[in-house]
Amino acid sequence: MTCDFTLIDRKEFVLLLDSLCSRLTLLNARRGGEPSRLKIAHYLSAKEGKWVDNDNVANLSECDKKLFSEMIIGYQPGKGNHLVPVLIPKDCVRGLDILCDQDVRKNVQVLETNDFLFPHTSLSHDHVGGWTCINKMCLNAKLLHPEKLTASKQRHRISTLYSALQAPESEKQYFYKHMGHSKDVNLGTYQYPQPIMEVIKVGRHLQDIDKGLIYCILRHSFKIKSYSNRVCSACNKLILSKSTSES
Incomplete structure (x- = not known):
């Protein structure tokens, strides 16, 4: 990838697009068609922090505040009047900025009136498909069974891992709402606005799964003896094996 956006060719643009669309689809455990329908305006409103009240963030614990330095949150229209949250890791912002750059888009033959982020x-007037992007990335990585990594299977995987956490019922509503499985929730009962709770209650767990820390947390929770020294984001401490901690 070059530093000068205008020098990015079509092949590089498509590879970057496939990578980022796959990342957001899998991280958020979304159906294949959801993040791929994001529009530039949805991303820019997230980047500008329009959904988050900084005064509320300032009142959070240091651990929770850290999440807002690592991800941003945006929303896109879903079925009916439902808004679908999309958590965007900060490590994706540079790449997404490239996808938004009008000179880059013109250079790679993106239609000027096409306002889709992907x-x-x-x-073309259309956007890419999330499942297609994921499949292309699997093929590029030369996975032996690319058909096993799909948006639907990732949703099932994350739901299974989340259920193993045995989170309190008061937190589950946020996860189910993110996944689109919950009944209507009374937003007036939230201590903080919905975007804040989305990052704290859902973003933390999705980030742990994304980084592979979920297994550390589960082992820590169930007090299994054999696991490597890791930083557990659940308690923000170095987790030692039982034999080490007892020595």
């Missing part, structure tokens, strides 16, 4: 090239 557009087709060749002057």
